[in-house]
Amino acid sequence: MSTLLDPPQGLAIPMTDLKGRWGQLALGLVCMMAISSPQYVWALFTKPLLGQxxxxxxxLQVTFSILIVLQTFFSPFQGYLVDRFGPRMLLSIGAILTGASWVLSASAHSVTQLYLTYGLLGGIGTGVxxxxxxxxxxRWFPRQRGFAVGMVAAGYGFGAILTTFPISSSLxxxxxxxxxxxxxxIIGAVGLIAAQGIKRPPIEVAAQSVRVESRAAGIKPATxxxxxxxxxxxxxxxMMSTSGLMVISQMxxxxxxxxxxxxxxWGMAALPLALTIDRFxxxxxxxFFGWLSDRIGRENTMAIAFGMEGLAMLAWLGLRSDPLWFVLLSGIVFFGWGEIFSLFPSTLTDTFGTRxxxxxxxxxxxxxxxxxILGGPIAALIHQSSGSWIPVFGLMIALDLSAALxxxxxxxxxxxxxxxxTAGGV
Structure with a gap:
């Protein structure tokens, strides 16, 4: 039986490379933890910003949408730059921009200034x-993509655990x-330091990736x-991003x-406690779901996880006035949501290759x-026009269950x- 460290038959990977890949995983995890707070503690800033x-x-929620839109809509170009100029330089720039976005937003006196600092700079920096x-x-983990991507994506979810209560207390x-x-x-410095050790995989690992691929070459973006x-x-x-980001931005x-x-x-205010459990x-x-998808298949895992989130949100809505259930079910909702960031990139790479x-x-x-956009300002407008969160939750539940099906x-x-x-080459 193969283990997590086993190379494909006929291709020996030196132990130094095996150590290298785990070191890269650790550094990637730290980088992701450093950039998680702009998205995941945003809910703590909405109240003071509304007054200020x-x-x-x-x-105000347009700021959050700008952050995510720039983080995502520029990502093909950012990915090209990383491939072209190397990860160390681009990730260093990303860390500097992320830290600067918070420092500069401290002096924002209008929503426009907040859009340009927290939203614009933060979105570009975190996206890179x-x-x-x-x-x-x-590329570093061709045989365990679900697990490896899940681990670094976990850093993006876990990272805010370290900052939620300190930021809440500091506010x-x-x-x-x-x-x-x-x-x-702090977040800018941590990300910048971790980025200095990031590097591309050596030729032996790249060769392993080709051996594992079902097709010798990856599919170009245009194709x-x-x-x-x-x-x-x-x-x-x-669909899944909309439901999760609605909760993150509107919680x-x-x-x-x-x-x-x-x-x-349990002696703590329900909102920061829920936000901390959610990050975990x-x-x-x-x-977890990345590892599971490596074993039972990507789509089977998606159906389980997406369905779990939809049902948890339904229960959350029904028990919304109970603070204990509010905290517990918020954790289950996020356990059914965050895996999209390991399942989708792994599925995409399985399908279209690594090149x-x-x-x-x-x-x-x-x-x-x-x-x-749908989960931020659009959801806020639905709430504003209806005077209730029930239509918003109903829409999110429908999206989750539809994605599972x-x-x-x-x-x-x-x-x-x-x-x-496409088997055998394209």
Missing amino acids: LGASLAQ IYVGVVGLMV AAVGYAQTITMFGY MLKQPVFWLMFVMMT GAFAKDFGVASVLV TNGLTRP YATTNYGFLYMSQGIGS LAFFVLKGMRARYMAR
Whole structure:
């Protein structure tokens, strides 16, 4: 029986390379942890920013959408730059931009300034690191892509565990400006230091990747974009991104409306406690479901995970006024959501190869940007017009369950037919 470290038969990988890949995994994990806070602690900033800027919630949530849109819509170009100029330089620039986005947003006196700092700079900076790290991991771990991508993606989910309570406490003690300045310097420095050790895999690992591929060469982006199976994955990732990003961006608002935000659970306020648990489950789900998908198949795993999120959100809505269930179910919701960042890149690379993996994933990752618009300002407008979060939750539940059904009944067969048709080279 093969183990996680076994190379393919007939191709010996030196132990130094095996150590190298685990070192790269660790550095990629740190880089991802450093850039996670701009997205995952945003809900903590909405309340002080509403008072400071005098903007509506829908206007403020445009910042979050800009962050995600720029993180994603520029990702094909960012992936190309990483492939062209190397990961160390681009990831270093990404870390600097991410830290600067927080430091500069401390002095924002209008939503426009917030859009340009927190949104624009933060989106470009985090996008360079996210796409670059994921693209490297599918090359370093050709036989365990789901697990490896899940591990670094877990860093993006876990990272905010380290900052949620400190930022919450700092906001109460010294306010928004000092808090975001201090943490901006910290996350920028950590990401910059970790980026100095990032590198491409050596030729032996690249050769292993080719041996594992079902086709000798990867599919170019222009060819991939003509395939219906890519667009089905794009639609499904958009659906799942919308539901998760609605919760991330609106959680502070609907927790307050549900009357549970400040209620104590286990001696802690429900909202920051839920956000901390969410970061843990959002991180844990990525390597777990990535590992599971390496064994039972990508689409089968998608159906299980996506269905879990939809059912958990349904229960969450029904028990929304109970602070204990609010905290517990929020963790289950994120355990059913965060794995999209290991399952989709792994499925994409399985289908279209590793040669253009970073750029190809950049195109798929654009779906996250669309999801941020639908789950951010559009969801806020639906709430504003209806005066209730029930229509918003109902829409998100429908998206989750539909994506689960599409994975099992449509994507599975479509991808199998595509792989059979292109077997042996393209």
